[in-house]
Amino acid sequence: MAKNYQILSTIYDTYWGSFAQRYSELVLNFIPEKGQITVLDLACGTGSLAINLARNGFNVKGIDISTEMIEVANLKKNSIKGVEFKVDNMLNPDINRKVDIITCAFDSVNYLLNSSDVRKMFNSSFELLHPGGRFIFDFNTEKAYRKNNNFEIRRMVPGGYYDHKMTYNSHKRLAQTIFEFFDGQWELHIQKPYEYKEITQILQQVGFEILFTFNNFKGEPVKQDSDRVFVVAEKPK
Ligand SMILES: C[S@@+](CC[C@H](N)C(=O)[O-])C[C@H]1O[C@@H](n2cnc3c(N)ncnc32)[C@H](O)[C@@H]1O
Known part of the structure; x- marks a missing residue:
């Protein structure tokens, strides 16, 4: 058996690459008013979101637990300035400065197989954000x-x-x-699926304020039977 994404990394963008373009547009709607924006993209995969955000002038660091995904990201980044990639675990990233935005896109949260790991990841994200910084992610529900x-x-x-x-x-x-x-x-x-209530509860317990939640890229409200939920949370100023 190969490791997660060891082989899939080579074809990932063919089938799932387009998600990142739409995700960048979503993130751009929630950028705080500030000069140079710094972003940490957790579970960055092949780096498409991070690279798109760097093209928009942000200073971006992408981390992922898969060496092979990071290899693809490094090949794609080419000569684009303001983006770097590193193999690291989103549970406790080895980052030594705070950032304005943390993203964790495309059901990467569902790779955390218990809610104590979700809490751990939310806690370290909270610590890594500047006051007023935003945490933008999505997760799959059981639906x-x-x-x-x-x-x-x-x-x-x-x-x-x-x-x-x-x-x-x-x-x-x-x-x-x-x-x-x-x-x-x-x-x-x-x-592992997570539900709206458990995720929003953990976020609030960690100290985040929930700014927006929605059902899809169109920004429609979360429904009882949403199969994916997007969240924009803020570390209070
Ligand atoms: C569905 S892919 C999403 C990749 C990327 N965010 C995107 O939008 O295309 C899930 C990613 O989560 C990464 N991942 C899973 N568990 C992780 C962990 N504990 N720390 C960092 N990355 C992790 C995987 O290696 C994989 O690249």
């Missing part, structure tokens, strides 16, 4: 995994294909996704 239980698709990649199979165990509240490649290599990804 997303229930809806896609037994989802299966074969997708073409250069030289072959890969099979993507997702199952959801509602007793354990864990989603299991297997990515199996044509050459026999495979990866197993486990994610």
